[in-house]
Amino acid sequence: MALRQQPARHIPPEAPLEACPNTLSSTDFPDHLMTCRPWLCFAALSGALALIGIDMTVLNVALPHLSMQLGASTSEKLWMVNAYSLLMAGLLPGFGALSDRIGHRKMLCSGLFVFCIASLIAAFSFTPSMLIAARGFLGIGAAAILPAALSVVRTVFTKKEQQATAIGICGAIWSGAAAIGPVIGGLLLENFWWGAVFLINVPLILISITLSLRWIPRFPSNPCRPWDxxxxxxxxxxxxxxxxxxxxxxxxxxxxxxxxxxxxxxxxxxxxxxxxxxxTAAPLINFYMFRAPLVSLGAFVAFVMGFAFAALQYALSQELQLIRGLSPSLTGVQILPIAGASLVASFLIGPMMSRLGMERLLAISLGLATLGASLFTYVGFRSGALAELTTLSMLGLGIGAVMSIASTAILSCASQDRAGAAASLEAISYELGGTLGIAVAGSAMARIYDRVLMLPPSITLPVNARDGMDQTLIAVAKLKPDEQIAVLSAAQSAFSASIYSVLHGATLMVLVLFVAVGLILFFCPRMRAFFRADDLSSDRPVPGTKANRGIQNEAPAPVDPANTSAPAEDLETGVRPASACA
The missing domain is CATH 1.20.5 (Single alpha-helices involved in coiled-coils or other helix-helix interfaces)
Incomplete structure (x- = not known):
């Protein structure tokens, strides 16, 4: 079913760029870019992007130490992780518009400054609430850095090939930083106090600010760009x-x-x-974009995969330290195959997409992720290093491929002037899924642990000792040696049950997603055709898009004036016609 044209609404038009004072004109912009060196600008941005990726995962191995040092409850421990991604996901769309309004370099440096101050506060926090607040400010800084950095990359690289290469390297830097985040956190925890996990950000931020002010030029701003x-x-x-x-x-x-x-x-x-x-004429999130089937499907896939991956990684990092007794650095190395394989898949998926097609590759990638999660949960888990390495690598390859395809599907439905909004939508879907995944996994583990834990009747522990395995370890320090052995045995059994429950739940989510997407692709041939029509591996213009409206000097596609139910491009949504399974 084609998109129906919405009734006209009385919305004040957005002020044109030419009407805004203190704004560089479009004719000044190319000469302005001639004075900058694109790859030097990119080098200045690399450190900022790496910081965002590292801080997304660095706490995965630090939580047991943080909870013991600060006396944090399970709920406070989860807020330490979620505050960062939650604030970043909520502010990312608005800060993208603010970056256009005040200028990308100013927004980037402001975000780095906030990130620096928040890192200092986090490093010297002495209560769980203080650390949670600092993590929230880190998320605010990350939300300011990310859209400004990507906008700079898309602006300074004027050639299409260089721009695509630079954006791909940005994704690789972000993914690679997230992959080594647990390893860096583990090494710092073993050699310094826990605050070093955040304090390491400060010198990197100062370097990034210095290089940004030196190499990144002042870009044209649009003071009349709405920021809601x-x-x-x-x-x-x-x-x-x-x-x-x-x-x-x-x-x-x-x-x-x-x-x-x-x-x-x-x-x-x-x-x-x-x-x-x-x-409003310029909404924060253009919800009409969800009318395009590929946008809805891509966002849903990104959300579910982010949820399952975050839940699995959180549970596994807790199990490796609290049950197996691995050091933080070894824990980071143990879970590295997931992120490492996901990074490899992001490089391989582009050439494969042009050969196999987006819809076929999506089904294969989801099948690989489902197989990897199932084999790890039911075969590889606690079956030896080789078995875990193989199954986790398989899972990582599937996750990386699925996320790349989901991003491509969303971007392929957006017109050129809405590409930034579409990219933000994919990032929000993944971040929100990861935030909820950690929240649900941590809360479910605490609930299962409390119900399964069976202590000897003669032993009495504080009420908060049943809050989690780390709280129990703190409480048993005051018991006699024989009582400690009994409590620890019961605690390990209960915690293992909670870990298995989360792994089974994450595997089930991936399996359900695989079946659901498979059924959609199998029983909806129009959706398959829509995938093929929006294949980004081809440079041919897609009917009904701006490529057929003069940008590439092509004649506009004929439109029947009497047919008002299927516009060439929905002027309100900015997406291509959702003719597949709408």
Whole structure:
């Protein structure tokens, strides 16, 4: 079914760039770019992108140490991880518009400055609440850095081939940094105190700021570019409320009144955000983009894979340290095959997509991820280093390929002037999925641990000792040696049960996603045709897009004036016609 044209709404038009004061004209911009060296600009950005990737995963191996040093509960431990990605996901769309408004270099340096101050606060935090707040400010800094950095890359590289290469290297730097984040965190924890995990950011940030001011030129800004700060606050507040509701439901002693209240508030905020998006000319998130089937499918796939991957990685990192007793650095090395194989897949997927086709490669990649997750959960887990390495590498290859295809599917549906919004949508889907994955996995593990833990009747522990394995380890230090052995045995059995539950749940999610996407592709031939029509490996113009409206000097496709139900391109959504399974 084709997209139906929405009724006209009285929306004030966005001010044109030419009407804005203090803005470089389009004729000044090419000469301005001639004074900069693109690869020097890229070198200045590399450190900032690596910092964002490292801070996404560096806490995976540091949580047991942090919880013991700061006395953090399971809920506080999860907020330490989620505060970063949650604030980044909520503010990313708005900060992209703000970067256009004030200038990319200014936004980049401002984000780096916030990141530096937040790193110092996090390093010297002395309470869990202080560290959670610092992690939130780190997420704010990351949300400012990421869109500005990508905008600089897309601007300074004027040749299409160089631009594609630079963007690909950006993804590789981000993925590679996320892959080595646990290893770096483990090495720092073994040789320094836990604050070094955050303090290492400061010299790298100072170098990045210096290089950015030296090599990145001042780009044209658009002071009249709308920045809906109210929508940014609403989106962030809605996500926090919904996450708080989720944690309340999965606590060992579920707080159902808090769950209902938080869920109601979160849903109401999201409804307000949707209404606001319909009444403004420049919405924070263009929800009409979801009318394109590939956008909806790509965002859903990114969300589910982010959820399952984050849950599995969180559970595995806890098990390696608290059950097997591995050091933080060895824990990082043990889980490195997932991110490493995912990085390799991101390089290989482009050439394979042109040969096999996007829809066929998506099914194969999902099958590989499902096979890897199943083999690891039911065969490889605790079956030796070689078995775990093989199955985790298989899982990582599948995840990396699926995420690359999902990103390509989303971007292929966006017109050229909406590519940034589409890229933000994919990033938000993955970050939000990862945030909820860690929240659900951590809360579910705590609940299962509390229910399964069976202590000897003669031993009494504090109430918070049943909150998690790390809390139990703190409590047993005050017991007699024979009582410690009994408690630790029961705790390891209960914690292993919670780990297995999360692994089974993550595997089931990937399996359900594989079956669902397979059924859609098998029973919906129009969706398969839509995949092939939007294959980015081809430079041919797609009917109904801007390539057929004069950009490539092609005559516009004929449109039947009487047919108002199928516009060549939805002027309101900025996406290509959703003719497949709409």
């Amino acid at each position: 700060v109210v929508a940014s606050v609403l989106l962030t507040a809605g996500l926090i409320a919904l996450l708080f509701a989720l944690k309340s439901a999965f606590k060992p002693n579920a707080d159902w009144p808090m769950f209902i209240g938080s869920a109601t508030v979160g849903a109401a905020i999201i409804v307000l955000l949707l209404k606001r998006a319909r009444s």
